[in-house]
Amino acid sequence: MTGHPDRPSGLRRAPKGWAVTEEKAGTLTQCLGIAKQIDPAPVIKIVTKPRGWRKWFKPRLFSTREQEPTFIVSCGFRAEEPVLAIKSAFGGRPFAVHLQRPRVDGYDLVFISRHDWVPELDGIDHVRQMVGVPHQITPDRLAAHAGSRSQYAGPADRVAAVFLGGSNGAYVYDAACHLTIENAVRDLEAAGWKIVISVSRRSSAETLQAALTLRSGNVTVWDRTGDNPYLDFMAAADAFLIAKDSITMPCEALVTGKPVYTLDLTHVPGERLLKFETYHTDLRETLKLTKAFDGDLAPYVYEPLNETARIGTIVAEALADRQQSGPRGVTVSVKRQI
Structure with missing residues (x-):
């Protein structure tokens, strides 16, 4: 409208x-x-x-x-x-x-x-x-960034966008969590994916540093210098891997109709964790919009979400x-x- x-x-x-x-x-x-x-x-x-x-x-x-x-x-x-x-x-x-x-x-x-x-x-x-x-993510806004894909991948490549947040009272980005992120990225790289990683304003310096260590010829990590390439990464992606501490980022990615997988983090028991887990269970099990990451970003079909x-x-x-x-x-x- x-x-x-x-x-x-x-x-x-x-x-x-x-x-x-x-x-x-x-x-x-x-x-x-x-x-x-x-x-x-x-x-x-x-x-x-x-x-x-x-x-x-x-x-x-x-x-x-x-x-x-x-x-x-x-x-x-x-x-x-x-x-x-x-x-x-x-x-x-x-x-x-x-x-x-x-x-x-x-x-x-x-x-x-x-x-x-x-x-x-x-x-x-x-x-x-x-x-x-x-x-504020719309198909029109992403279409304006479609040309950015060539910066990260060739025409035949698959691009995975990995979006990370920060500790929020429900999940914590600790050493075990950073290792989970590293293993996920390395597994995707070994499977032939080109990977773009973005941290958020909530990400700690330790999480940024852990992400930067994953840089390679196949892995691009935004280091918080220059303009945030979040829209470029979204437009380039063939699939998404999003840490579970965010409610907004899965909703934004679901506008695209591309596969959206969620990455589990270290839990902090309590009511806040229950709310986040309820949200993710609803997306995954009830609405069939997302999937839990288990090492693969296999394609699947859903009706794009545009609330x-x-x-x-x-x-x-x-x-x-x-x-x-x-x-x-x-x-x-x-x-x-x-």
Whole structure:
């Protein structure tokens, strides 16, 4: 829908979107992914929490002198109260969408990941399930990077993209984990794959160093110098091997329709591990979208996952309905306990 020839005809004017989020790149990209489906240039509002004397100089998040937003997409609990304040300041007119279970009531639409869903939410009309999280990777964006493949492989080669993250309370990148990564990459190299490896902003210096030791004529590792080649690596890949500490990266790779395998890491027992394992089990066993890595990246077929486009369509249709019928009160509480 970006580019907007496909915008629903019921929208009487070009909607103006605001993306309101806390200071995390992951939550911002979720908001922008959805907002850009409707408005190609949404306004970004970052909710900060300065400490000490800096809190006295905190800038205002918004002003009613700004162009009124038609809709707001938010993520992260620090964004929730500010979104309701924005909505109230503009007379309740902005259509508010939240991308996780909120701690407050007042949103018009709420999307909650399947791994966070609880039965008490079943049947609530303005609350919907989503697979994983939305993001900003689209087939069009990847197509623009298709020419990069020749940097890493020849026409007859197979390219495996290996994406690594960092310790997150559910998994830890320890020496055993680094050895697992090394063995996986060496096995793929021995099987004839060309391999491109990218670390994330969460990756430790030790994980980066462990990846750099794998460099060879067949293995390319981004060393964090220059521009991040993440989109180039995605566009070049014939298959993906993604560490299990990320929820976003598998969702991004599943847009391609290429095989997506997940690499197990050292577990940290607890509720956070349970949530991540629930997510991966759902992708692998229930939805049949991913596979667990066991030494091979064999091809398989699935319907590409594009939750960003699906959610964007739902929001656009709700906006069209809002413009025709006016605001409607949300009466069922969905907030979670703090």
